[in-house]
Amino acid sequence: MNRQVILTSRPTGVAQAENFAIVDASSLPLADGQIRIRNRYLSVEPAMRGWIADASNYSAPVAIGAVMRALAVGEVVESLTEKYRPGELLVGWFGWQDEAVVEQSDIVRRITEVDLPPSLALGILGINGVSAHLALTLIGEPTSGDTVLVSTAAGAVGSAVGQIAQIFGCRTIGITGGAEKVAQCTEHFGYDAALDYKAANFSEALAAACSDGVNVYYDNTAGAISDLVYPHLSLNARVVICGTAAISSWSPWPDGPRVERHLLLKRARMQGFVIFDHMDKYEASVAQLADWVRSGWLRYQEDILNGLDTCPDALAGLYRGENKGKRIIKL
Amino acid sequence: MNRQVILTSRPTGVAQAENFAIVDASSLPLADGQIRIRNRYLSVEPAMRGWIADASNYSAPVAIGAVMRALAVGEVVESLTEKYRPGELLVGWFGWQDEAVVEQSDIVRRITEVDLPPSLALGILGINGVSAHLALTLIGEPTSGDTVLVSTAAGAVGSAVGQIAQIFGCRTIGITGGAEKVAQCTEHFGYDAALDYKAANFSEALAAACSDGVNVYYDNTAGAISDLVYPHLSLNARVVICGTAAISSWSPWPDGPRVERHLLLKRARMQGFVIFDHMDKYEASVAQLADWVRSGWLRYQEDILNGLDTCPDALAGLYRGENKGKRIIKL
Numbered sequence: 001m002n003r004q005v006i007l008t009s010r011p012t013g014v015a016q017a018e019n020f021a022i023v024d025a026s027s028l029p030l031a032d033g034q035i036r037i038r039n040r041y042l043s044v045e046p047a048m049r050g051w052i053a054d055a056s057n058y059s060a061p062v063a064i065g066a067v068m069r070a071l072a073v074g075e076v077v078e079s080l081t082e083k084y085r086p087g088e089l090l091v092g093w094f095g096w097q098d099e100a101v102v103e104q105s106d107i108v109r110r111i112t113e114v115d116l117p118p119s120l121a122l123g124i125l126g127i128n129g130v131s132a133h134l135a136l137t138l139i140g141e142p143t144s145g146d147t148v149l150v151s152t153a154a155g156a157v158g159s160a161v162g163q164i165a166q167i168f169g170c171r172t173i174g175i176t177g178g179a180e181k182v183a184q185c186t187e188h189f190g191y192d193a194a195l196d197y198k199a200a201n202f203s204e205a206l207a208a209a210c211s212d213g214v215n216v217y218y219d220n221t222a223g224a225i226s227d228l229v230y231p232h233l234s235l236n237a238r239v240v241i242c243g244t245a246a247i248s249s250w251s252p253w254p255d256g257p258r259v260e261r262h263l264l265l266k267r268a269r270m271q272g273f274v275i276f277d278h279m280d281k282y283e284a285s286v287a288q289l290a291d292w293v294r295s296g297w298l299r300y301q302e303d304i305l306n307g308l309d310t311c312p313d314a315l316a317g318l319y320r321g322e323n324k325g326k327r328i329i330k331l
Numbered sequence: 332m333n334r335q336v337i338l339t340s341r342p343t344g345v346a347q348a349e350n351f352a353i354v355d356a357s358s359l360p361l362a363d364g365q366i367r368i369r370n371r372y373l374s375v376e377p378a379m380r381g382w383i384a385d386a387s388n389y390s391a392p393v394a395i396g397a398v399m400r401a402l403a404v405g406e407v408v409e410s411l412t413e414k415y416r417p418g419e420l421l422v423g424w425f426g427w428q429d430e431a432v433v434e435q436s437d438i439v440r441r442i443t444e445v446d447l448p449p450s451l452a453l454g455i456l457g458i459n460g461v462s463a464h465l466a467l468t469l470i471g472e473p474t475s476g477d478t479v480l481v482s483t484a485a486g487a488v489g490s491a492v493g494q495i496a497q498i499f500g501c502r503t504i505g506i507t508g509g510a511e512k513v514a515q516c517t518e519h520f521g522y523d524a525a526l527d528y529k530a531a532n533f534s535e536a537l538a539a540a541c542s543d544g545v546n547v548y549y550d551n552t553a554g555a556i557s558d559l560v561y562p563h564l565s566l567n568a569r570v571v572i573c574g575t576a577a578i579s580s581w582s583p584w585p586d587g588p589r590v591e592r593h594l595l596l597k598r599a600r601m602q603g604f605v606i607f608d609h610m611d612k613y614e615a616s617v618a619q620l621a622d623w624v625r626s627g628w629l630r631y632q633e634d635i636l637n638g639l640d641t642c643p644d645a646l647a648g649l650y651r652g653e654n655k656g657k658r659i660i661k662l
Binding site for chain 1: 553572575578586588594596601
């Protein structure tokens with residue numbers, strides 16, 4: 001039998017535990033070209049909110065009654081293609097379930113960095129780390145001496161952005177919530193400065209930290225934090241729009257202070273980034289990130305839950321801010 | 332005597348006639364390196380609102396009591412530098428006055444396209460045309476087959492954008508105000524379609540015209556028109572922020588629907604453009620534009636007022652929308 005986490009109803013905001021159910025399904029026989037995967041680690045992503053939402057997104061919404069879409073690390077247990085062999089560890093769209101029968105197109109990559117923990121392929125060596133690396137370099141274009149400001153600075157993406165910007169010789173400022181995460185930013189992830197957006201003096205602290213202007217703003221929030229950041233953009237600044245976590249719903253569409261005047265006066269650029277447009281650069285990016293991890297320049301933090309039963313509440317918990325690091329479910 | 336238009340008070344919105352006065356000043360003697368210019372054509376620009384405003388801008392505000400800052404075409408009448416000779420026609424920051432005593436740094440260029448009317452150096456062969464050309468190509472990156480949407484489509488910048496996009500093989504849609512300007516867009520400036528933003532069905536007409544998505548949005552407005560355009564951006568769209576004419580004041584700072592989600596979902600880019608960053612490309616751009624004018628591919632429309640007395644109300648008139656084409660004052 002194969003235990004699966006099924007989406008049973010469509011939430012208006014963030015999916016809660018009651019929007020999912022765990023069901024027992026039978027193991028399916030393989031068709032030609034298919035591969036049977038035994039999942040070992042399941043990923044939990046903030047972007048899952050968008051994958052579930054019944055609104056315009058970069059992918060079709062997860063259907064009601066379908067297994068929750070998720071990246072996972074799994075082992076090939078049976079294969080009807082010569083390309084993959086039993087025992088190999090793969091990353092792919094294997095879903096929140098014990099076992100997946102997949103096509104080759106569901107596979108993102110074979111894990112080759114066998115000296116490192118396989119769970120990293122869902123975080124620092126997965127779409128979080130690769131998004132941080134590619135969006136920062138392709139859109140942010142950081143140059144030594146730049147000030148790079150990161151929202152969700154202690155998160156799976158943000159913490160990688162800050163450290164990669166450091167490797168590029170930038171001054172890094174992280175924005176995060178609460179004293180514990182502020183300390184994690186400076187002590188664990190090496191930010192030059194970290195600011196608590198929940199602090200009463202956040203606006204003044206931000207202005208002081210950004211008095212020389214922000215050359216690169218890497219944002220995952222798109223809300224009140226960004227509204228305070230935009231006035232501090234420097235000439236020719238680059239704003240990476242990688243997520244919109246601060247906005248709980250786009251229906252009705254929320255207003256905010258207009259950005260056009262900042263972009264004009266500062267000749268600044270804002271650009272959206274979705275990792276799935278850049279899969280041709282994925283493997284090279286993972287290789288670079290793995291080298292940085294091995295050399296100790298790139299640190300990571302994992303938040304590991306145990307067992308499939310933790311899936312239904314895992315995404316809601318992410319939005320409650322209860323995780324410290326990349327949330328992964330170990331099976 | 333030298334008649335000058337002086338800024339006498341700082342307006343909160345657009346400068347009106349009563350914010351200026353015309354005074355008689357004496358002709359100054361030249362110091363070494365200076366040039367005396369007899370102005371022939373004075374420019375009137377929407378951007379003058381920003382040059383006058385007492386707010387953050389890309390240049391220091393015009394001082395109270397100073398001659399109004401303006402580009403002009405003038406003839407050298409006396410020169411204490413070997414670089415410029417009496418009789419030459421120059422474009423530069425000569426101000427709203429009959430005669431200017433200037434430094435070499437105030438001169439933008441010598442007019443070399445002597446077969447074309449010299450007033451063009453303030454419009455289609457001046458910062459309007461060059462802004463259209465450089466911002467469209469450098470930020471908009473138009474490709475044959477793209478849909479290019481232009482706000483203020485009949486204006487001095489917008490009308491050039493639409494025609495240049497046509498030269499690049501794009502489908503062009505213009506947005507303008509009123510039936511007369513709509514007809515001018517399609518009949519005179521060659522837009523494939525033109526929409527009246529004052530029409531009751533504008534939103535529906537825009538959606539229909541942009542049903543295949545907007546690859547390039549060249550904007551001079553930053554207001555309600557843009558808010559309707561952003562949802563129609565195509566994947567990888569480019570938004571050129573060249574002006575913010577729809578916003579009469581940035582104090583208090585106006586709100587609008589948030590743009591981040593559009594930029595993320597469409598992996599789109601918004602970027603501000605100020606011509607003064609690109610003066611190294613100015614001469615080459617003028618040469619290209621002049622060739623297009625000569626070949627009949629690039630048409631223009633001038634709105635010529637007569638005499639210095641028309642200066643004080645000329646900018647307010649521009650914002651009242653009374654001009655048809657590039658507003659110039661002939662002395």
